[in-house]
Amino acid sequence: MPDGAGNHPPRHHDDLAPRLAVVITVIVLVGYFSVAVTYVVDGNRSGGTIDAAMLALALLPMTVLLCLQMLHSFPGLAPRLSRARHWTLALQAVLTFAPFAIFKHAWLGMPGFLAGSSLLVLVPALAWPAFAAILLCTDVLLFQVGFGWGQVAYTSVSTALTGLVVFGLSRLSGLVAEVSRSRAELARLAVAQERLRFSRDVHDLLGYSLSTITLKCELVHRLVPRQNSRAQQELSEILQTSRQALADVRAVASGYRKMSLSAEAATARSMLAAAGISATAEIDCAPLPELVDTVLASVLREGLTNVLRHSKADHCAFEARRSGHRVWLTLVNDGVGRPSTILRADSTDGGSGIGNLRVRVENLGGRLRAGVRSDGWFELRAELDVSVAAPRRSGRERGSEEEYGPGPTVTA
Known part of the structure; x- marks a missing residue:
């Protein structure tokens, strides 16, 4: 695609x-x-x-x-x-x-x-x-x-x-x-969410499976007797094919997952305005590393989706600030306790968007908090260390080049 x-x-x-x-x-x-x-x-x-x-x-x-x-x-x-x-x-x-x-x-x-x-x-x-x-x-x-x-x-x-x-x-x-613009933004948001879901599925499932196949082939390649040249040749071809498939999957997942916080903030302003929600935005965090930028953009997008789907907010504010090696993103709204009239929430599935984001934020050494403040506003806050060059390894998220490192090599 x-x-x-x-x-x-x-x-x-x-x-x-x-x-x-x-x-x-x-x-x-x-x-x-x-x-x-x-x-x-x-x-x-x-x-x-x-x-x-x-x-x-x-x-x-x-x-x-x-x-x-x-x-x-x-x-x-x-x-x-x-x-x-x-x-x-x-x-x-x-x-x-x-x-x-x-x-x-x-x-x-x-x-x-x-x-x-x-x-x-x-x-x-x-x-x-x-x-x-x-x-x-x-x-x-x-x-x-x-x-x-x-x-x-x-x-x-x-x-x-x-x-x-x-x-x-x-x-x-x-x-x-305004309704036409709102429908277009909602459609774009739905497509973007589906692309992100597909990226996570490719990243978590298929990428991990292909990595496992690659490692197993490498192990078998080393265990097969040296004189069995035909088996060595067949295993070499299987190993090469699995490496190529893994590289292709990583490329697709990486292409889908690259996001920009500044671009997402501009879209959020337009989306909130089209939905009739008063918005206040401050993005002051300078250029960010690609992984941090993508995760914060994902947090903002998921938070905006929750505002539109689960609440009837009149006011929404988000800001991103940076201090030293720490950067934080805060999204608040006053729609607690009022069902949305813009997007209908799926009553059969509570969703796992915040849970997925928490894992991704923690993999970068950060933390994510979500809850109702003392003044009645709902707050979503993510904090990250911008000096992180690569995420921690996790059994729940695998499949990208940054998280795996180079593919396995074999010497015949």
């Missing part, structure tokens, strides 16, 4: 739903703006003809308002400008209310978009009061241009509905994109 196999599944099906949500939202927004343009056209008719100058004057701010609305509905269109969304909201407010002085009731289609943008840009504590204030200001302006109570009530309801539709569709398209 290629090294990158399973990491990049086809994306066109995954992207279809978010793209469709964006297209629908854009069509609705453009449709609402088109209705607003008809208000301006009707308001500038004089004797059956349209005042072209006034229409051109209206289209300029309306185009700017449409661009601002797209920016607020889809922050990813211009990430740099999205950092100044409060200023763009203020500009939208000015372009929404100032033209009333010129176009009067013909401009009544614009406040609804401002109301929707206020819900998208401002925090909830300010968004809903701003929404109500926009409706109130619109009502005052409509009274100023001569509308009666009935017309004002109708326009207020229309403005409120426009704002809610704009807000709802914009948020819905964002949620569809």
Whole structure:
């Protein structure tokens, strides 16, 4: 299997739903703006003809308002400008209310978009009061241009509905994109976990068996009488084949098991964000030896899997720090006692992920602790010595070149 196999599944099906949500939202927004343009056209008719100058004057701010609305509905269109969304909201407010002085009731289609943008840009504590204030200001302006109570009530309801539709569709398209990203990350995580499981099986079972065959062949090779040349030849070929098979298995297992803590941390941030979990991360441990880096990355991945599978966490934090020859990784979350709604845990099997990790950490001279802290948060902590060049030998984990050393040699 290629090294990158399973990491990049086809994306066109995954992207279809978010793209469709964006297209629908854009069509609705453009449709609402088109209705607003008809208000301006009707308001500038004089004797059956349209005042072209006034229409051109209206289209300029309306185009700017449409661009601002797209920016607020889809922050990813211009990430740099999205950092100044409060200023763009203020500009939208000015372009929404100032033209009333010129176009009067013909401009009544614009406040609804401002109301929707206020819900998208401002925090909830300010968004809903701003929404109500926009409706109130619109009502005052409509009274100023001569509308009666009935017309004002109708326009207020229309403005409120426009704002809610704009807000709802914009948020819905964002949620569809987040769900799509979350599904892609969950799929990638599932593939990575399966690859890691396969690597452990190859490493622990087949590698050990092939090593045993190699050692047995070497022993028999030495015990066979020297004059039995045919037996010596056959055993030599068997021994060579087993050595080659062992080397191939070691290469496969090693290729699957190499991981990076920094890369896994970046994936963890993205995964937690997609799952709606507030994440805090600090990775400050400088470059690590390959074995230590792989084990810590495995600890982080297994801890993240447990957070998603066994708890409903709102907050999660992980950090990796280094002091001298010691490095430690800590992963904490506040989801103790609340079942997950993201991944369904297998009720028939408690799993052995933490147990496998504890063995791997201890083989490198470290220690792994997992449990609930006094403040109610669950903590997973791994400590390792970065000066360890090779793991201890263990009967439970065998099969890699680092753990065995060179294959046996035979002299005829």
